[in-house]
Amino acid sequence: MPLAGADEEALYGAKAVGLGDALRAGLPVPQGVALPGPEVGAIAAGEIPTTAALRDAVRLLPTPLAVRSSCVDEDSAGASFAGQHLTVLNVPSVDDLEAAIRKIWWSANSDSAITYRKRLGVFARPSVGVVVQSLLQSDTAGVMFTRNPITGADERLIEASWGLGEAVVSGRVIPDSYRVARGGDVLDRRPGFKKIAIRAAPDGGTSDEEVAADLVESLCLRDEQLEALSALADDCERVYGAGRDIEWAFTGGDLYLLQCRAVTTSAGGVPAATAAAAPPSSESLLHVPLFSDLAPSDRVAIARLFKERAFAPGETVTKEGSEGAAFYLIDRGTATVTARGEFRRTLHPGEYFGEIALIDQGARSATVTADDELVCHGITLWDFRPLVRNNPAIAWTLLQTLARMLREATDAGPTSLPSPWGIASGQSADVLGAPRR
Numbered sequence: 001m002p003l004a005g006a007d008e009e010a011l012y013g014a015k016a017v018g019l020g021d022a023l024r025a026g027l028p029v030p031q032g033v034a035l036p037g038p039e040v041g042a043i044a045a046g047e048i049p050t051t052a053a054l055r056d057a058v059r060l061l062p063t064p065l066a067v068r069s070s071c072v073d074e075d076s077a078g079a080s081f082a083g084q085h086l087t088v089l090n091v092p093s094v095d096d097l098e099a100a101i102r103k104i105w106w107s108a109n110s111d112s113a114i115t116y117r118k119r120l121g122v123f124a125r126p127s128v129g130v131v132v133q134s135l136l137q138s139d140t141a142g143v144m145f146t147r148n149p150i151t152g153a154d155e156r157l158i159e160a161s162w163g164l165g166e167a168v169v170s171g172r173v174i175p176d177s178y179r180v181a182r183g184g185d186v187l188d189r190r191p192g193f194k195k196i197a198i199r200a201a202p203d204g205g206t207s208d209e210e211v212a213a214d215l216v217e218s219l220c221l222r223d224e225q226l227e228a229l230s231a232l233a234d235d236c237e238r239v240y241g242a243g244r245d246i247e248w249a250f251t252g253g254d255l256y257l258l259q260c261r262a263v264t265t266s267a268g269g270v271p272a273a274t275a276a277a278a279p280p281s282s283e284s285l286l287h288v289p290l291f292s293d294l295a296p297s298d299r300v301a302i303a304r305l306f307k308e309r310a311f312a313p314g315e316t317v318t319k320e321g322s323e324g325a326a327f328y329l330i331d332r333g334t335a336t337v338t339a340r341g342e343f344r345r346t347l348h349p350g351e352y353f354g355e356i357a358l359i360d361q362g363a364r365s366a367t368v369t370a371d372d373e374l375v376c377h378g379i380t381l382w383d384f385r386p387l388v389r390n391n392p393a394i395a396w397t398l399l400q401t402l403a404r405m406l407r408e409a410t411d412a413g414p415t416s417l418p419s420p421w422g423i424a425s426g427q428s429a430d431v432l433g434a435p436r437r
Contacts, residue, residue, distance in 0.1 A: 035129055155187060157178075325382070331377055336369050
């Protein structure tokens with residue numbers, strides 16, 4: 001759907017509908033495309049007809065692209081998901097778009113997002129819409145609060161820096177700070193310390209560009225730009241209501257609205273997306289004790305539900321104590337498992353972790369960290385549970401398997417020998433993985 005036509009939050013998410021409202025009200029929002037949640041899931045799963053429809057929908061958007069999450073209730077006043085759902089900046093071409101959308105789909109199903117949802121009492125399958133827009137090569141950008149969030153004063157608080165606004169929202173620089181009264185009078189200007197500007201990298205993603213020495217502590221907004229921002233704040237409050245957190249950018253002298261939401265914390269970005277891996281085979285599930293006793297046709301049905309997910313070197317995949325809702329098979333790369341700060345083991349291609357999260361939704365028992373670029377296939381409980389509920393034969397086989405595993409672990413007694421899940425007796429199996437064979 002063209003972004004201006006996105007008007008149903010249950011389908012397109014809060015961000016897309018908010019930007020659609022802005023476009024319909026004549027605010028300066030870059031044109032784009034809104035993807036509803038079901039289609040985002042289909043693209044993450046690699047469904048060719050939906051991917052082809054996506055390519056057709058965005059073919060007229062100039063590249064590079066900015067790809068942003070737009071989940072239902074993502075930007076409500078009572079539940080801010082800022083920092084949980086990802087933005088992928090500088091996607092070089094339409095060919096790279098599918099992988100970027102897959103990363104965003106996974107961000108809404110990540111352990112951190114699941115933990116946050118549970119704490120808010122909204123533990124349900126996320127509806128993940130996506131907004132695709134042309135990336136603005138901004139000269140200056142930042143955030144603006146229509147009411148001072150620190151003092152509560154009825155004034156605009158503006159923070160700004162050179163380049164893309166990610167430098168401000170991710171805390172990479174000390175931004176310039178401005179206080180502007182309603183009506184446009186500038187109350188205060190304080191230069192920041194802006195040693196870097198985040199710019200679009202030639203091969204995708206973003207890079208840090210060193211700022212010229214004379215600009216590091218120079219104010220980056222002129223009076224006419226502050227006047228334009230004050231007018232934008234008035235317009236946003238007219239459209240959305242009072243108390244707004246606005247992301248904005250100046251490009252070639254023109255001011256653009258990138259996002260307008262209830263006051264939230266800062267949001268982050270992610271590295272450029274990687275190419276998709278081949279989906280797992282049903283035979284690979286034979287090595288997972290939970291699935292090993294299933295009929296071949298049932299393993300095929302489960303294998304079809306997996307989606308590819310990539311992690312950067314050093315990235316935390318699961319964190320001890322966090323809530324989990326996904327199980328992963330490693331396709332490429334290795335990962336380190338630690339528990340209570342101690343090394344436990346290294347996971348290799350063909351191994352797995354997190355299978356118990358598909359059933360009990362409990363806390364992760366260990367931390368898994370990517371050693372290098374780690375590519376996994378993952379399945380969430382949101383996809384797994386309906387399959388089991390609708391297939392009594394699968395449910396009964398899984399129950400028998402769990403009973404057998406429990407019996408074998410009990411028969412082994414309190415020894416240091418490995419249990420059937422490949423870990424010492426008395427420890428949770430949720431992230432410690434399969435036995436080395």
